[in-house]
Amino acid sequence: MAWWSRKNKATELSSEKRSVPTGLFVKCEGCSATVDSEKIREALRCCPQCGHHFTMPTEERLALLLDEESAEEQDLEITPRDPLGFRDTKSYADRLVALRRHTGQPDAFRSFLAQLDGVPVSFGVFQFEFMGGSMGSVVGEKITRVFERAAAQRIPAIVLSASGGARMQEGILSLMQMAKTSAALQRLRAIGVPYVSVLLHPTTGGVAASFAMLGDVILAEPGAMIGFAGPRVIEQTIRQKLPEGFQRAEFLLKHGIIDSIVPRCELKPRLGQLLRLLRGELPTTPTTAPTVTPPTTSPKSPSEPPVPPQVP
Numbered sequence: 001m002a003w004w005s006r007k008n009k010a011t012e013l014s015s016e017k018r019s020v021p022t023g024l025f026v027k028c029e030g031c032s033a034t035v036d037s038e039k040i041r042e043a044l045r046c047c048p049q050c051g052h053h054f055t056m057p058t059e060e061r062l063a064l065l066l067d068e069e070s071a072e073e074q075d076l077e078i079t080p081r082d083p084l085g086f087r088d089t090k091s092y093a094d095r096l097v098a099l100r101r102h103t104g105q106p107d108a109f110r111s112f113l114a115q116l117d118g119v120p121v122s123f124g125v126f127q128f129e130f131m132g133g134s135m136g137s138v139v140g141e142k143i144t145r146v147f148e149r150a151a152a153q154r155i156p157a158i159v160l161s162a163s164g165g166a167r168m169q170e171g172i173l174s175l176m177q178m179a180k181t182s183a184a185l186q187r188l189r190a191i192g193v194p195y196v197s198v199l200l201h202p203t204t205g206g207v208a209a210s211f212a213m214l215g216d217v218i219l220a221e222p223g224a225m226i227g228f229a230g231p232r233v234i235e236q237t238i239r240q241k242l243p244e245g246f247q248r249a250e251f252l253l254k255h256g257i258i259d260s261i262v263p264r265c266e267l268k269p270r271l272g273q274l275l276r277l278l279r280g281e282l283p284t285t286p287t288t289a290p291t292v293t294p295p296t297t298s299p300k301s302p303s304e305p306p307v308p309p310q311v312p
């Protein structure tokens with residue numbers, strides 16, 4: 001018997017021994033507690049004990065963020081092909097058919113014109129359930145169109161990324177999407193229309209190495225893994241142990257790669273506030289006398305410029 005067969009059998013045995021029925025309780029990856037899956041769903045797929053963010057299905061995410069009945073889905077007519085006739089254990093064409101049936105979507109990205117917290121936006125979200133959110137020609141084209149619509153209508157662009165990177169089944173055509181999306185974004189930037197990038201777990205490979213990291217503001221969900229290559233590949237390449245928490249959102253925030261970590265339950269109001277600030281509107285709260293500067297961090301913050309000495 002080959003070693004992988006033995007391993008599979010061992011996995012099957014261990015899964016049979018599970019005392020908690022699948023679907024009723026889940027073990028939290030954050031705190032190892034056994035939590036009622038219904039309670040997790042009610043808490044927007046977050047652990048009620050430690051706040052660990054579980055993966056959220058795309059449909060639930062859309063319902064959470066976009067204003068009710070405001071979303072008009074775009075680019076539904078674009079569907080993927082198999083330009084290289086790619087085949088591994090299964091042909092790419094067959095994989096696409098199976099995934100389309102399983103997810104009900106033609107590819108791994110969905111684009112919308114919608115309102116978010118009352119602000120019109122050109123919005124896009126990765127459908128991670130479709131081939132790990134990998135970016136092929138269709139995903140790249142749809143992202144480009146999100147930016148182009150934002151430019152044409154002069155409304156902010158928001159893209160929520162969750163991707164394993166470029167789609168190997170489309171080879172070089174997938175890699176070209178990195179340049180294509182970045183160029184579209186540059187045109188958006190040239191006319192001064194903002195783009196907010198939201199990084200979900202995981203955002204890696206060619207997506208992280210292009211438009212996902214080019215946001216005017218970059219937000220991330222707590223604990224999201226964000227990076228180009230995976231930690232195991234990096235460790236093998238540089239032959240060094242990586243620091244704890246490497247490539248997690250908290251690590252990236254500490255090192256200045258992203259702007260803020262926003263818990264899922266706060267994402268919609270925070271995005272709305274951010275969009276209004278970028279539009280030049282002053283915050284509506286607090287209701288005290290209006291100020292000309294946006295709220296800053298504590299005066300003791302290390303980023304605060306030093307106060308010049310007072311001359312008597």
Ligand SMILES: [Zn+2]
Nearest residue numbers: 028031047050
């Ligand atoms: Zn937990």
